[in-house]
Amino acid sequence: MDELHINDVKIREASVNDIDKIYLIEKLSFHEQEVYPKNLLNFYLSIAPKTFLVAEVRDKIIGYVIAVIRRGYIGHVVSIAVDPSFRRKGFGKLLMVKIEEVLKVLGCVILRLEVSKTNTAARNLYLNIGFVEAYEVPKYYFNGCDAIIMFKLLSKYRQTLV
Ligand SMILES: CC(C)(COP(=O)(O)OP(=O)(O)OC[C@H]1O[C@@H](n2cnc3c(N)ncnc32)[C@H](O)[C@@H]1OP(=O)(O)O)[C@@H](O)C(=O)NCCC(=O)NCCS
Numbered sequence: 001m002d003e004l005h006i007n008d009v010k011i012r013e014a015s016v017n018d019i020d021k022i023y024l025i026e027k028l029s030f031h032e033q034e035v036y037p038k039n040l041l042n043f044y045l046s047i048a049p050k051t052f053l054v055a056e057v058r059d060k061i062i063g064y065v066i067a068v069i070r071r072g073y074i075g076h077v078v079s080i081a082v083d084p085s086f087r088r089k090g091f092g093k094l095l096m097v098k099i100e101e102v103l104k105v106l107g108c109v110i111l112r113l114e115v116s117k118t119n120t121a122a123r124n125l126y127l128n129i130g131f132v133e134a135y136e137v138p139k140y141y142f143n144g145c146d147a148i149i150m151f152k153l154l155s156k157y158r159q160t161l162v
Contacts, residue, residue, distance in 0.1 A: 029081035033142035075103030
């Protein structure tokens with residue numbers, strides 16, 4: 001593939017047809033025990049179709065992000081990954097910026113996520129876009145790694161939280 005530019009990428013809602021490719025990216029991106037099986041990916045697609053996004057370059061899926069909305073106002077970023085051959089080109093950041101926009105439109109005032117303490121790439125990405133590291137959960141992951149819980153405030157004030 002020729003040199004890629006950030007403008008070559010299209011971010012759109014995922015569809016059932018994308019699940020095989022998303023699963024491949026999962027397998028290339030996470031420890032065996034942390035990989036989401038296809039049925040879990042399909043479950044997220046069914047409960048959160050507006051907040052399951054893919055990044056597509058010339059008809060190829062190169063990354064995805066999944067979020068769910070908790071209590072109507074907390075946007076929980078459940079997973080994000082970019083195909084290893086397409087990393088460090090700004091696509092992860094773009095996926096995060098887009099999911100943040102969608103979650104805000106859907107009424108979220110705060111974002112939350114968990115990240116492994118040893119995952120420097122992801123921690124830097126989240127810090128880079130304004131998340132703060134709030135607290136640690138020891139041995140959160142199957143491999144025994146600690147998690148860091150991160151938040152980002154989207155809006156300082158909202159009239160009601162119904
Ligand atoms: C985390 C991940 C999604 C980042 O995707 P990406 O497309 O490579 O990230 P970007 O190119 O948009 O990088 C944005 C910023 O993140 C940080 N970053 C990304 N990769 C990094 C790395 N390997 N080392 C240090 N910082 C990194 C940098 O601050 C970077 O900004 P810069 O390029 O201007 O320095 C990708 O590394 C990935 O898929 N990892 C495996 C899955 C994973 O760990 N997901 C997160 C689970 S919590």
